Amino acid sequence: EIVLTQSPATLALSPGERATLSCRASQSVGSDLAWYQHKPGLAPRLLIYDASNRATGIPARFSGSGSGTDFTLTISSLEPGDFAVYYCQQRFNWLFTFGPGTKVDIK
Amino acid sequence: QVQLVESGGGVVQPGRSLRLSCAASGFPFSSYGMHWVRQAPGKGLEWVAIIWFDGSNKYYADSVKGRFTISRDNSKNTLYLQMNSLRAEDTAVYYCAKDLPNIVATIGFDHWGQGTQVTVSS
Numbered sequence: 001e002i003v004l005t006q007s008p009a010t011l012a013l014s015p016g017e018r019a020t021l022s023c024r025a026s027q028s029v030g031s032d033l034a035w036y037q038h039k040p041g042l043a044p045r046l047l048i049y050d051a052s053n054r055a056t057g058i059p060a061r062f063s064g065s066g067s068g069t070d071f072t073l074t075i076s077s078l079e080p081g082d083f084a085v086y087y088c089q090q091r092f093n094w095l096f097t098f099g100p101g102t103k104v105d106i107k
Numbered sequence: 108q109v110q111l112v113e114s115g116g117g118v119v120q121p122g123r124s125l126r127l128s129c130a131a132s133g134f135p136f137s138s139y140g141m142h143w144v145r146q147a148p149g150k151g152l153e154w155v156a157i158i159w160f161d162g163s164n165k166y167y168a169d170s171v172k173g174r175f176t177i178s179r180d181n182s183k184n185t186l187y188l189q190m191n192s193l194r195a196e197d198t199a200v201y202y203c204a205k206d207l208p209n210i211v212a213t214i215g216f217d218h219w220g221q222g223t224q225v226t227v228s229s
Binding site: 001033046089098100 | 211
């Protein structure tokens, strides 16, 4: 089973600041990685698919990069609605796993 | 617009069974792979199972393999999760989720339901 590690666990930032979230896989997943935003009481929201492609309706301030084992989600300038938990997700041989999440908190 | 509506959650004793449903609308249900994902209290997201668009293949997380069964009825636009031998650690909000089109992406769940709560307790 491929294990995903996300860092940091919590990121405390102010609106307007840049957020850089990391996701590392225990073995190569190529570009089979997605990022989601999740707020309490709501359904998760797909941000990035296939490592670097923004999903429909996702603002350009969200970007994804990386391949193999190391991936990054960048939020170029945090807006008030961006404070949430962010998960990476991988697919390998039709089995999927999520990382433990990074909570982006208001500083 | 795409809608996914889960139902069937509730409180159940350990060892008993429960069947969840997910009613889909707003897209050609029979053309898409579908998933179940859960979130236990205070925990992160956990993928549970996938079923291919035509039901021909199904895959499960190790934590539920042999106890849970994913299925679909394309004539009713409905996804199911049969959960047997339930344990306290199965307590979670269960979401159904739709795959992106295979020609567009290899990974990405682009629409999710609002979830249904399952509580396993004596």
